[in-house]
Amino acid sequence: MTCNTDDVAEGLSERLLKCLEELDDLKDDLDIWTDSLEELSEIEDAFEVDERNRLHGKTILDVGTDCVKPLYIALKFEAQKIIGINEDLSPYSFASDIEKKTKLLTKTKIRFYDCSLFDEQNLKKILRKEKEDIFDFILLSKTLHHLRMGECIAKERDQKHKCLPDEESCIYKFEEQKIFRRLFQYGKRVIVFEAFYPQGDDEDKIRGRGGYFTKEEMKQMFEHLSEYYRVELIKPLKYRLAKSKLKKIESELRQVDFVCFYVEAK
Ligand SMILES: [Zn+2]
Secondary structure, three states: OHHHHHHHHHHHHHHHHHHHHHHHHHHHHHHHHHHHHHHHHHHHHHOOOOOOOOOOOOEEEEEOOOOOHHHHHHHHHOOOEEEEEEOOOOOOOOHHHHHHHHHHOOOOEEEEEEOOOOOHHHHHHHHHHOOOOOEEEEEEEOOHHHOOOOOEOHHHHOOOOOOOOOOOOOOEOOOHHHHHHHHHHHEEEEEEEEEOOOOOOOOOOEOOEOOOOOHHHHHHHHHHHHHHEEEEEEEOOOEEOOHHHHHHHHHHHOOOOEEEEEEEEO
């Protein structure tokens, strides 16, 4: 009898745990939809819309896509085509529904691919298939800090850091020259939205690729970009980032935890 009661209790607690896990997954899904909307409200002014507030005829490459922003952008701006790439699309269970069923709501063509920006061969194959060469816009929303590819700099943040084989606590250096050169191979205007919580843990970090930017890293990136490109700040304030304005952005970055800007050839 006791044994039976124990079995029942065990079965119930297992089911309860499973339900809790499912609830967590659903909550994560919902968060993606609301976070994405919040991000888009900060980003939208970085697009170059026509007089009817549309992106007719324009193409977008969404790097590190959340699969939701392309839908919002399609609905609001009616871009011609949006290609979303992400190294791991598995958390976005609704991606294929968005791809297929958006047709009911918009003429924008939306396509998603499991692909890294660093996988040049695969990316070129996708672009050939999609008959795209250079996109009008490249969107990087909360993605730029994942494009770290240099040596590990974790020691600068934590003296006790040791590079272990799993590289879980490693943070690679962000090499703005290389990254932006690469991005401009694929697009004319690079739109960046970045939130930064230097003390916070970056949950999507893979090996050393990830870890929020420090304000010092942002400063270095802006120094480089303002020298070689045209940089337009969108949020928190709208202005062109000339070299003479670097001090201004430094003091602004101290007061906010996100920034949106776009970069074009000079
Ligand atoms: Zn390391």
